[in-house]
Amino acid sequence: MSRLDSFIRRMQAQRSCLNHAAELVRELPGHVLEFGLGNGRTYDHLRGLLPERNIYVFDRQINAHPDCVPPGDRMFLGDFQETLPQAVAQLGATAVLLHADCGTGDDAANRVLADALTPSFVKLAKSGAVLIADRAINAGEFEPLPLPADVSAGRYFMYRRV
Amino acid sequence: MSRLDSFIRRMQAQRSCLNHAAELVRELPGHVLEFGLGNGRTYDHLRGLLPERNIYVFDRQINAHPDCVPPGDRMFLGDFQETLPQAVAQLGATAVLLHADCGTGDDAANRVLADALTPSFVKLAKSGAVLIADRAINAGEFEPLPLPADVSAGRYFMYRRV
Ligand SMILES: C[S@@+](CC[C@H](N)C(=O)[O-])C[C@H]1O[C@@H](n2cnc3c(N)ncnc32)[C@H](O)[C@@H]1O
Ligand code: NI
Ligand code: NI
Secondary structure, rough: OHHHOOOOHHHHHHHHHHHHHHOOOOOOOOOEEEOOOOOOHHHHHHHOOOOOOOOEEEEEOOOOOOOHHOOOOHHHEEOHHHHHHHHHHHHHHEEEEEEEEEOOOOOHHHHHHHHHHHHOOOOOHEEEEEEOOOOOOOOOOOEOOOOOOOOOOOOEEEEEOO | OOOOHHHHHHHHHHHHHHHHHHHHHHHOOOEEEEEEEOOOOHHHHHHHHHOOOOOEEEEOOOOOOHHHOOOOOEEEOHHHHHHOOOOEEEEEEEEEEEEOOOOOOOOOHHHHHHHHHHHHHHHHEEEEEEEEOOOOOOOOOEEOOOOOOOOOOOOOOEEEEE
16 A cells, blocks of 8 residues: 555545544534644535534644635634643633644654643543544543444544543 | 545545556556655655656655655756756656646646646657646647546546657
8 A cells, every 4th residue: 555545545534534523513512623724624624514613723833725724713823732721721621523633744743742632632522522533542531432434443533522 | 525525536536547557558668757756655656556667756855754755866856947857868758657746736836837847748758658747738749648537627637648
């Protein structure tokens, strides 16, 4: 499998998980949180799936396609380690869908980052919220959810906040 | 269709065209030219499809995944406008598969770049060579080829060097 193949599978897995999560939270009022704007592809997909929700977006910088830049009052700009505590203070446990796609090329750093952010994810997620992540999240408050049928184990991760 | 959807379709179209082109040139001896290394995903795919070929790669800089960096003697590093004439001088019309994925976010600039590079593509392509590109190529020497069944018109482009 080439890197092109595995990249396509990863994007498809990401999309399937976002689509599935949107169905799971459709009846549950609350916000959407996107950790990692990047070029705004998954943000654009999420706002199409859940057009009536507030989507708060976190990133160090805005590098997105001009059409995919969130409104300024929904953007937490800066390092996650600083903006997540701000969001906890501002929003509390009001999120029903959280998507963490914060990865860079460095697997070890990604693991450390995910573990550092997990306590904030716990505080931001309302009971019943769905968390989707590009890597495993280790917290008793997040119970693994079955993945959509077309997503292989380990390619993307889904949890339900107890 | 979200930007995530259209991105996935573009990657799939690119892969289908590369796969199809590799079959078309399988019996035709010659080199492969990759214009735009980027993170090396299509380079990795091409070397899997055609492991026995020399693949020459052109980019301004090396930003690829460490596993996807071509050998130094197959890399033309610098602005296309300088490296393509060098390649014409060094290689002549010896390429049987050319993949031009040079696009940035700017459509008008991409059009200008494609037109500026086309005369070099003509000189580098052996008769019978297949050119795949992320935008239309306008030259009488390149006749449009039918796209693979799963690729919509205008999503990717394929030509045969007369
Ligand atoms: C893989 S990209 C996100 C891609 C996005 N989901 C998309 O579909 O386009 C990861 C993003 O996380 C951001 N990021 C990584 N570590 C960060 C940190 N510690 N603080 C803030 N942003 C960070 C990067 O700037 C990058 O834009
Ligand atoms: Ni790697
Ligand atoms: Ni655009």
